Amino acid sequence: MDNTLFDLIGAKREACRCVVDYLGTGDPESLFSQFLRGIHGFEDHENIRDYLESLGVYEERAFEVCCRTYEDVKLSLVEAYPGVEETLRCLRDAGIALAVVTDAESSQAHRRLEKTGLIDYFETVVTPPEVSGRRKPEPDSLVYALRRLDAAPARAMMVGDSLVRDIAPGGRDLGMVTAFAAYGDWRDGSVAEITADIVLAEFGELTDHLALRR
Numbered sequence: 001m002d003n004t005l006f007d008l009i010g011a012k013r014e015a016c017r018c019v020v021d022y023l024g025t026g027d028p029e030s031l032f033s034q035f036l037r038g039i040h041g042f043e044d045h046e047n048i049r050d051y052l053e054s055l056g057v058y059e060e061r062a063f064e065v066c067c068r069t070y071e072d073v074k075l076s077l078v079e080a081y082p083g084v085e086e087t088l089r090c091l092r093d094a095g096i097a098l099a100v101v102t103d104a105e106s107s108q109a110h111r112r113l114e115k116t117g118l119i120d121y122f123e124t125v126v127t128p129p130e131v132s133g134r135r136k137p138e139p140d141s142l143v144y145a146l147r148r149l150d151a152a153p154a155r156a157m158m159v160g161d162s163l164v165r166d167i168a169p170g171g172r173d174l175g176m177v178t179a180f181a182a183y184g185d186w187r188d189g190s191v192a193e194i195t196a197d198i199v200l201a202e203f204g205e206l207t208d209h210l211a212l213r214r
Helices: 008-023 028-034 045-053 058-078 084-093 104-115 142-147 164-172 203-209
Strands: 100-101 125-126 157-160 177-181 199-200
Touching: 008 028, 008 125, 028 045, 028 203, 045 058, 058 125, 084 199, 084 203, 125 142, 142 199, 157 164, 164 177, 177 203, 199 203
Parallel strands: 100 125, 157 177, 177 199
Antiparallel strands: none
């Protein structure tokens, strides 16, 4: 979902900039890096709390405003990549069942899909609390989605922007066809031991690989 259907990282970085602007001190990239430490969740507001404390400016009221600013700006900037809705409509009209598998919390996932107007294209949205609570690259959520769609792994495709967290569990662990959304990979996409069946320069290329008309 995130960075495959829309650019969450760009929205997140801008949200960090707005938080820093409100504070009048700090650095947006330093705040963004707080979310990458793995100490708290990738979307956990405790990362903001830690940053305010590191600057020596923590106050409960300021923290609340920063969290609200972060969430409001981030959501406002989430927009589907060009061609995504058209492609999803084509897939749906061809009778292909679609599911979202994401590590985002359920409320966040649904807000983003509703904001982008994409939620109705998916038969199910799978988030960690619905299964074991284990996040990607553990395959639990993918297995759950396949069951919800009544789909055999060999007849299913995993599309994702991370070789480690999406492509490896989908292809290596489950035997799904894999499509790497290289356009959304904001990390280092060169993981030598992990390869995808298909590499996408844009989401719309899916219809070509599946021989569907747009």
